Amino acid sequence: MALSLLDLPYPKTALEPYISSRTLEFHHGKHHSGYIANTNRLIGGTDLEKKSLETIIKETSGDASRIGIFNNAAQVWNHSFYWQCMKPNGGGSPRGMIKEKIDADFGSYDKFVEEFKTAAIGQFGSGWAWLILKNGNLEVIKTSNADTPFVHGLKPLLTVDVWEHAYYLDYQNKRPDYVSAFVDHLINWDFVNRCIG
Numbered sequence: 739m740a741l742s743l744l745d746l747p748y749p750k751t752a753l754e755p756y757i758s759s760r761t762l763e764f765h766h767g768k769h770h771s772g773y774i775a776n777t778n779r780l781i782g783g784t785d786l787e788k789k790s791l792e793t794i795i796k797e798t799s800g801d802a803s804r805i806g807i808f809n810n811a812a813q814v815w816n817h818s819f820y821w822q823c824m825k826p827n828g829g830g831s832p833r834g835m836i837k838e839k840i841d842a843d844f845g846s847y848d849k850f851v852e853e854f855k856t857a858a859i860g861q862f863g864s865g866w867a868w869l870i871l872k873n874g875n876l877e878v879i880k881t882s883n884a885d886t887p888f889v890h891g892l893k894p895l896l897t898v899d900v901w902e903h904a905y906y907l908d909y910q911n912k913r914p915d916y917v918s919a920f921v922d923h924l925i926n927w928d929f930v931n932r933c934i935g
């Protein structure tokens with residue numbers, strides 16, 4: 739079954755002024771859509787054609803001969819996850835289970851923010867910063883290019899895309915401003931709470 743592009747979970751204007759409709763138009767309509775088209779083209783006629791996206795990613799991870807499939811398929815997954823990590827009027831201090839867990843594992847929300855921003859800003863080149871669960875504990879990690887935590891046995895709870903295409907139209911070279919806007923105004927903590935549950 740071919741992969742298809744799902745609609746964003748909000749209108750393209752919903753994240754303004756922090757992420758513009760123009761950015762979402764390209765990011766969802768061209769980049770994410772392009773990863774889906776590439777994956778479908780590359781798995782066509784192979785043993786992966788009928789498998790789920792997660793299985794395709796797991797089976798091609800670390801396989802140099804299928805790096806192209808892994809890169810595109812993992813980017814499909816990462817973007818679908820990233821869209822859900824944001825919502826209008828999001829961000830700021832979390833509530834619910836994730837708040838208690840952040841306080842327990844990082845010491846405070848501010849400490850979490852410091853680690854998350856450092857990872858997102860410090861990722862050299864293209865990639866992602868994540869909040870993940872490792873053996874039941876929260877950790878902040880970063881991944882390069884298309885790499886994704888679940889192939890390493892880590893449970894993703896939150897991600898920010900730090901490929902330049904995620905922010906260049908709105909912030910140009912100012913990645914720290916994009917990351918701050920994401921943290922302060924966009925994080926969908928309800929989604930994070932659903933992931934942790």
Ligand code: MN
Pocket residue numbers: 765769817899901903904
């Ligand atoms: Mn992206």
